[in-house]
Amino acid sequence: MDKREFIKKGLTLGAGLPFLSIILQSCGEESLGAPLIDTNFSGNVIIVGAGAAGMTAAYLLQRNNIPYEVIEAAPVIGGRVKRIQDFADFPIDLGAEWIHTDPSILSEIVNDPTVTGDIDFITYNPQTIHLYKNGKVRERNWFNNFYSEWKFKNTTWFGFFERFILPSIEDNITLNLPVTSIDSSGSTTTVTTAHGNVRQADRVIVTVPIKILQDEVIEFRPALSSEKREVINNISMDDGLKVFIEFKERFYPDALLFGSFIEALTADDKTYYDAAFRKGSNRNILGLFTINDEATRYTSLGSDERIIEEVINELDDMFDGQASLHYQNHVIQNWSAEPYIRGSYSYTFSGSQNSMVDTLKAPINNKIYFAGEALSIDAQATVHGASESAYDTVRRMLSA
């Protein structure tokens, strides 16, 4: 990872608390581009995966009157965009949660001035911030000057897609169809699923998580080039876990970070946070967001029961037994255990991120394209990065 990439990661990575993101806000984002594309393409498209990238790609094809079908392995749409509605008095993002850039990006994703409707957001600038280090919790509220992003106020990322993207594409989505192979050796591309279904398409857009490609869940015929395979294997996507716990009484700050100021500044792999912050809720919902090795510490325990036990014990240690005293309920989202996700999100690139992304993005025989959060240079590891990648991929595919 070079210096530029290190700084970028410090600014953008994760759904957690990437400090210094305040600087990012003033840098601006590139426009996603026009949704209507001049094209001579007249074939059909299969999109593999109904996460943020897959749904955005479908939405763009719909806008351009290109026939398409979205094939999703899981029984639900969304991928790493997922919500729970009945845990608290506000919907909770079990997956991607933060809006890592100006909220106007939501309008850019939809990109349709005829659409009516607003999305309420909160300025996610935790006011009380504590640091846990060497067995002590210390108040560091002044850290709140170094970090601010946004979150949905009364909806979620899933709710956003459900409201503005899904209505125009949902008839073209097929669930419970894990793709096992993609064969582009013939004149058209053949997509085969686990149930033996076979579909033909002129173009295929693969939007599955990078971990699914690493694990070779989908067989490509002909095989992916050694360059592509090397790139795929050199992007890390490790464990990811979110836990939400309801307590009778609140005993925690808006955000609890770990380590020193510098460690909190550069690391984003574990945070406890008030999930009800500025949500207008009277409930006490504490969130735990953790990825990479920190997440593995929990996911390796093997069961949700042991995970929540470990979390409560840890909170008791930090807050003098108040967690077990006030505990009411919890929900765990173990992303590593999701069979079609298998982790959190792309994290580090062992090499030049630009050239690796270029290699991965390069279409195979002008038939198979790739999209997803890992392929966004400007907003890797974010939902809007996944959408940006879909815009880029659809534009390249229809312009080819």
Place this chain on the structure above:
Amino acid sequence: MRRLLILMMGLTMSWSIQAQEFDYSSWSFSYYAPYAIQAGLKVGKTIPINTWTTTTGKEQETDNSLLIQPQIAYFANPQVQQNYLANIELGYARTREDRKFYNIASIGLGFIYAQQFVDGSVAIGSGEVSHNKENINYFVPTINYEWGKKPKNKLGYYFKGFWGHRITGQRDNSGFLGLETGLKLYMN
């Protein structure tokens, strides 16, 4: 004998005399950066209220001043918080007459009127974003240290660090620290 007496006094104690002291009367215009990352502007006036000169052992004359420094400032954390500050500092300034620089240590008490961005909405069709803000009042006691260049042709520059606390009844208190750098336009 008289010379010896003067020398002994210089060696053992500071000695106030009336002389051509450095005059700190000035206006300051600065880049004001709480937490080093917030962007702001500050305007202030330095008003000496007492000035004296001391001589130390090597017959080096040191100018000393008590100052008051009223200031107003605006600083912002874009899309997070806008802040308006009124502040006053009581400082002790010191410089040796043969040196080009001065030092000021001061204590300050300020009042910040802050507008905190709390939520808002985005119109999906147009992309227009509106924000709702909450007003928060803080009292800000600080200690400050300033290091500056004496003027040539009435214009000098300075660097300043400050550390204190933001105190409010509206939410939890927090530390307040940062940097300031700017120009001083001297009156005399």
